[in-house]
Amino acid sequence: MTTLITNIKELIQVRETNHTLVSGQDMKVLPTIKNAFLLIDHDTIVDYGKMSDSVGLKADNIIDANNKLVLPTWCDSHTHIVYAGNREQEFVDRINGLSYEDIANRGGGILNSAEKLQNTSEDDLYEQSAERLQSVINLGTGAIEIKSGYGLTVAAELKMLRIIKRLKKNFPIKVKGTLLAAHAVPKDFKNNKEAFVDLVINELIPEVSKLQLANYIDVFCEKGYFDLKDTERILECASQFGLVPKIHVNQFNAFGGVALGVKFGALSVDHLEELNNEDIEALKNSRTIPVALPSCSYFLSIPYTPARRLIDAGLPLALATDYNPGSTPSGNMNFVISTACIKMKMTPEEAINAATINGAYAMGISNMYGSITKGKKANVIITKPVPSYNYLPYAFGDNHIDSVIINGQVQ
Numbered sequence: 485m486t487t488l489i490t491n492i493k494e495l496i497q498v499r500e501t502n503h504t505l506v507s508g509q510d511m512k513v514l515p516t517i518k519n520a521f522l523l524i525d526h527d528t529i530v531d532y533g534k535m536s537d538s539v540g541l542k543a544d545n546i547i548d549a550n551n552k553l554v555l556p557t558w559c560d561s562h563t564h565i566v567y568a569g570n571r572e573q574e575f576v577d578r579i580n581g582l583s584y585e586d587i588a589n590r591g592g593g594i595l596n597s598a599e600k601l602q603n604t605s606e607d608d609l610y611e612q613s614a615e616r617l618q619s620v621i622n623l624g625t626g627a628i629e630i631k632s633g634y635g636l637t638v639a640a641e642l643k644m645l646r647i648i649k650r651l652k653k654n655f656p657i658k659v660k661g662t663l664l665a666a667h668a669v670p671k672d673f674k675n676n677k678e679a680f681v682d683l684v685i686n687e688l689i690p691e692v693s694k695l696q697l698a699n700y701i702d703v704f705c706e707k708g709y710f711d712l713k714d715t716e717r718i719l720e721c722a723s724q725f726g727l728v729p730k731i732h733v734n735q736f737n738a739f740g741g742v743a744l745g746v747k748f749g750a751l752s753v754d755h756l757e758e759l760n761n762e763d764i765e766a767l768k769n770s771r772t773i774p775v776a777l778p779s780c781s782y783f784l785s786i787p788y789t790p791a792r793r794l795i796d797a798g799l800p801l802a803l804a805t806d807y808n809p810g811s812t813p814s815g816n817m818n819f820v821i822s823t824a825c826i827k828m829k830m831t832p833e834e835a836i837n838a839a840t841i842n843g844a845y846a847m848g849i850s851n852m853y854g855s856i857t858k859g860k861k862a863n864v865i866i867t868k869p870v871p872s873y874n875y876l877p878y879a880f881g882d883n884h885i886d887s888v889i890i891n892g893q894v895q
């Protein structure tokens with residue numbers, strides 16, 4: 485089946501050759517074609533160009549995109565959408581003055597989510613997660629990375645990863661699974677963190693690897709959670725099982741996690757609200773992409789990742805949601821892009837590059853996703869009539885999406 489989208493006001497993020505990443509100054513460039521067409525065959529982009537060059541093209545379906553923009557779907561490279569219940573009470577507690585650490589210290593936070601998850605049936609947890617996944621597809625997300633990490637026992641982590649696998653099978657969008665092996669120290673290991681890291685190394689990672697339940701390994705490398713030594717032990721073990729790191733670093737403190745990630749060939753280092761010059765130096769000439777999560781900064785009222793410093797140093801940057809119940813109960817990439825422009829001083833071109841091609845890179849799929857390129861998957865957003873792509877982040881909080889096409893099918 486073929487689909488032809490005609491009269492597109494502007495076709496965004498058109499890449500002739502198969503770019504897999506844009507960095508530094510190049511992030512300011514967003515290639516487009518005005519008054520364009522796009523031709524899809526089954527699930528693949530097969531042609532595009534100016535409307536004047538579309539004469540004679542035939543298709544089974546024709547979609548008239550008059551006054552509308554067409555762009556690749558968002559690639560959200562960092563989420564935790566498999567979770568049980570919500571934490572709106574902690575939200576109110578924080579409004580009333582408790583800090584994230586205060587809440588964690590009295591048994592809230594990640595431990596609270598872990599307890600709920602352990603007590604929720606696999607089917608119920610799947611249903612809750614599937615609902616979230618459908619809602620982010622409607623908001624224009626066409627590829628997503630999903631982490632475990634709320635299990636904190638071998639059994640519950642495997643349950644989470646099986647759910648991610650089930651989502652991958654049942655939904656049309658690209659899903660990548662990450663074993664977030666060390667997210668928080670479970671209650672039973674409160675005074676013996678070392679033993680928990682041993683459990684991760686001796687049981688969890690080998691089991692996940694054997695069952696082929698994850699593509700990536702993650703650690704919450706942060707003061708009060710897992711230090712450099714713990715992180716190094718876990719990454720060392722994971723590398724023996726072929727799990728590439730995508731790690732949480734520098735959310736509250738910068739103490740060398742970035743360089744450690746680079747040393748282990750991390751695909752991405754995520755958060756970076758705190759950043760020092762050594763971190764930037766470590767990232768130069770590496771294959772590791774920094775990932776910013778501005779909705780998390782917004783929700784927790786913590787600093788935003790210094791995007792300008794990263795981009796002006798010639799580095800690439802990706803944007804993702806961090807969708808999770810504690811610090812970012814939102815999977816809306818449109819809001820992420822607005823917030824990146826408004827609070828991180830990224831230009832709309834930089835933000836769209838960061839949320840499409842660079843997001844795809846940050847989950848290892850930019851050869852097939854993240855741009856309008858012949859041969860890539862036909863995952864596109866058709867906007868409502870809007871004046872320009874600058875309007876998307878500018879008019880924040882409104883839904884500018886008319887329809888979402890995944891693998892050539894209108895959702």
Ligand SMILES: [Zn+2]
Pocket residue numbers: 562563564732806808
């Ligand atoms: Zn996260």
